[in-house]
Amino acid sequence: MKPIQLFDTASSTYTYVAFDPVTRDAIIIDPVDTQLERDLQVLREHRLKLVWALETHAHADHITSAGQLAELAGAKTAAPAGCGISTASVQLNDGDTLAFGNEQVRALHTPGHTAGSMCFVWRDQVFTGDTLLINGCGRTDFQSGSAEAMYHSLTQVLFKLPDATTVWPGHDYQGKTRSTIGQEKASNARVAGKTQEEFVAIMAALHLPPPKRIDEAVPANLQSGLRHDAHLSNSLRVQPADGYAGDVSGVLAWEWVQSGEAVLVDVRSDAERAWVGFVPDAPAVAWKQWPGMASNPNFDAELQAAVPAGKKVVLLCRSGVRSIAAAKRATELGLQAYNILEGFEGDPDSNAQRGHQGGWRFHGLPWRQG
Numbered sequence: 001m002k003p004i005q006l007f008d009t010a011s012s013t014y015t016y017v018a019f020d021p022v023t024r025d026a027i028i029i030d031p032v033d034t035q036l037e038r039d040l041q042v043l044r045e046h047r048l049k050l051v052w053a054l055e056t057h058a059h060a061d062h063i064t065s066a067g068q069l070a071e072l073a074g075a076k077t078a079a080p081a082g083c084g085i086s087t088a089s090v091q092l093n094d095g096d097t098l099a100f101g102n103e104q105v106r107a108l109h110t111p112g113h114t115a116g117s118m119c120f121v122w123r124d125q126v127f128t129g130d131t132l133l134i135n136g137c138g139r140t141d142f143q144s145g146s147a148e149a150m151y152h153s154l155t156q157v158l159f160k161l162p163d164a165t166t167v168w169p170g171h172d173y174q175g176k177t178r179s180t181i182g183q184e185k186a187s188n189a190r191v192a193g194k195t196q197e198e199f200v201a202i203m204a205a206l207h208l209p210p211p212k213r214i215d216e217a218v219p220a221n222l223q224s225g226l227r228h229d230a231h232l233s234n235s236l237r238v239q240p241a242d243g244y245a246g247d248v249s250g251v252l253a254w255e256w257v258q259s260g261e262a263v264l265v266d267v268r269s270d271a272e273r274a275w276v277g278f279v280p281d282a283p284a285v286a287w288k289q290w291p292g293m294a295s296n297p298n299f300d301a302e303l304q305a306a307v308p309a310g311k312k313v314v315l316l317c318r319s320g321v322r323s324i325a326a327a328k329r330a331t332e333l334g335l336q337a338y339n340i341l342e343g344f345e346g347d348p349d350s351n352a353q354r355g356h357q358g359g360w361r362f363h364g365l366p367w368r369q370g
Contacts, residue, residue: 003125003127004018013061016127024047026049040069051076055080068225078090080118087224095108112147112151113130113131113139126181133172141208159185163182244328245338249341257314264314265303267326270286285302303326314338
């Protein structure tokens with residue numbers, strides 16, 4: 001069984017969708033933000049439920065859509081622990097596995113391109129990100145890269161896989177789609193038959209220009225590609241916003257709810273609440289629903305029914321993307337609406353803290369797991 005291989009022309013990035021043919025549970029690896037609609041359509045066409053959105057590393061040449069896909073499809077995000085992607089739901093270490101249906105992928109820590117880079121093994125196939133490319137490898141001259149670490153990852157980790165293992169790279173610039181471990185061991189121009197010293201010299205002589213989007217992409221990808229540009233401290237009360245009353249921290253929102261000044265409304269999809277958990281006593285008024293993530297035609301009526309006259313409404317989703325849209329619509333309906341900054345994936349000091357059982361607590365309010 002092969003994964004679905006998708007390509008982004010602007011960044012020459014391959015995105016992969018693998019799935020269990022029985023349960024239709026799926027994972028997506030290295031998605032690109034500009035291809036969000038394409039990827040959602042692929043999930044719809046193949047009748048797939050997205051369980052995991054994975055990153056091989058924090059990319060420098062494109063912005064990920066992992067956070068948005070998690071928002072829209074009710075999945076969880078996962079990333080290498082060494083990459084500093086703090087918003088990922090799961091921080092992966094070497095040898096960790098993630099299940100989707102009856103299938104699973106296994107993480108291999110393969111530093112070199114970045115210190116935290118990982119590859120993912122699935123069945124007799126490996127998704128190699130920017131570590132092993134077809135007849136090449138990822139660069140090692142920035143973002144905690146190391147040619148010595150790359151040489152070890154190639155020769156002592158990936159090349160220890162069976163020769164017949166299919167290689168699915170993170171990028172290709174000549175239209176090639178796949179290779180095998182055996183082919184790369186025998187003929188990869190940068191590493192095949194080379195000593196570590198020779199490999200390090202080859203990498204040092206590349207003199208590549210920096211990726212065009214590095215200054216934009218890396219900070220965004222450290223936040224799963226989501227909006228994380230407006231952190232509120234506990235002392236900052238309300239940040240003005242365009243189209244609705246304002247952005248508030250989770251701390252302030254919960255103060256309002258406890259005092260009876262506001263109603264907390266959860267605009268996540270039913271699929272997310274079933275997968276991740278739900279907030280007790282918070283009305284659930286989905287902004288969009290899976291499958292298809294179509295707009296909820298009953299949103300207006302359900303929201304108006306949930307908010308008593310004269311009360312504010314504070315809107316919550318996973319990251320603050322849908323709650324912003326919902327706050328704007330609520331304002332159009334005549335409500336005094338506020339967005340909770342960054343949702344449950346925000347700053348633990350202002351929005352949420354880890355619960356003792358590994359769940360989340362929204363400023364002291366425990367989630368009940370679904």
